[in-house]
Amino acid sequence: MHKLLSGGLSVEQITVAIAGLPSSLEGTKLVQLSDLHFDGLRLSEAMLTQVIEVSNAIQPDLVALTGDYVTDDPTPAPELAQRLQTLQSRLGTYAVLGNHDICPAGARAQVTAAFEAAGIQVLWNQIAYPFGTGLPVVGLADFWSKEFDPTVLNQLNPDIPRLVLSHNPDTAAPLQRWRVDLQLSGHTHGGQVVIPGLGPLPTWYQAFRRYVPKSWRPWIPYMREDCYKVVRHWQWAQGLHRVGENWLYVNRGLGTYLPGRLFCPPELTVITLTAGPPAR
Template sequence: MHWLFTGRLSVDKLTVKIAELPPRLQGLKLVQLSDFHYDGLRLSEELLAEAIAATNEAEPDLILLTGDYVTDDPTPIHQLAFRLKHLQSRYGIYAVLGNHDIHYSHSKAEVTKALTNIGVHVLWNEIAYPLGQDLPIVGLADYWSKEFNPTPVMQQLNTATPRIVLSHNPDTAKILEQWRVDLQLSGHTHGGHIVLPGIGPVVYHYKKLLKQVPKKLRRWVPFLLGDCSKVVRYWEWAQGYHQVSQNQLYVNRGLGTYRPGRLFCPPEVTLITLC
């Protein structure tokens, strides 16, 4: 998609405090990338190259990918993987899948194999330890899949152990409230696409206004972004940092862009420093 509809790439930086973070991991640098939707339409080659360059320039210790590498047809994953193999990090690249990566019956296997072939560790209800036993990386199945079941995964961890959780859909933060989640990284929402400065994503406020319209008249109310209720429930978590009970959630705005485009909601590479 042309940059006029997408906006310039933004490298967003934040520092996240994690209780009981081992001293050796103080200052650890993470980069999160999400929602590529690499299909020849929603992500330009120029923007992808810029995101990869920005990631490598940050010299991250760990790269974390939070899903939706393709849109519907999984075939473009092979071309995307060819580009993502240029990503560089000290402790590797870990990923989860999104709802678009499991669109067809064969999508999950094809996307997983393509990423695995370039050295990306795809987690599906799994725990990995690239940083050691004292800061595990938890990767959950997509929320809309039949295999989303965090209970047996989270119960494997001691409550005293800090952890980072990768989960494509930020709605899962509500379910994960019952466990310790020092940092959840999600995507899926594209930041809401249309954002008003000082107000936030239009889609969040639109839902509240729509409730004031009689049900018989609602179908006559135009809405450029489609049926937002089918994307997520908690649009207040559409982008950025959020405290969810005792847990921390960060939602990346993604790289891919759907119509009508982005407004004050640029595609994002996230650089996170732990302390």
């Protein structure tokens, strides 16, 4: 049933040019995973096993996790953390939390404790230096929390390139005030249903929603109020986007909600960094 609803895993490979990337980091390889929703319903055991095996075979320098590891209950977090502990990379696994990881009250502490006990560093408005001082990794609090604080970027010299992990791609809009060489996000599940040639279905539902009677909306996928408000910028639902002077990549995630995925397979992203033109 899981495969019927989600389809098979897709491994997406992109190369991103980073201005001022130290020569020692040329060819650095990242794996990004997002939106696992490990709750026994939205992510199959087979998919999780495959994802870990594929990631390890790639032998990345670093694994980036971009949120929503559980759904409505943090109880599965320790089990998931034990599984993710088997992810192999040269510099370790770094994570930020998503909106599902911070609700209900106490969930953030439980998920964070479980991950850190497994050796996964969770960043909450924090800066880490797994690559050294030449390429900091900034992890932001979830956009829907009261603690989202991009001013942590003020701690960095603007001449130094940086990676930013931020669950919700809508954060790319306020982050235009800062240098962000590459932002990695998730949250949208890629829209889950994609119409070939037209893009994610929620993008089009936004335009037509006003013409649908309110009494009908709860019965139509993606027109419920909670789905409609997932993100403001559905045009960034998946893939690589230029937002002002910054780059944003949105992973389609691994977990799947009803009515399932169509032309929008779950994703493991392989990102190769290369030196770009001089910094702005």
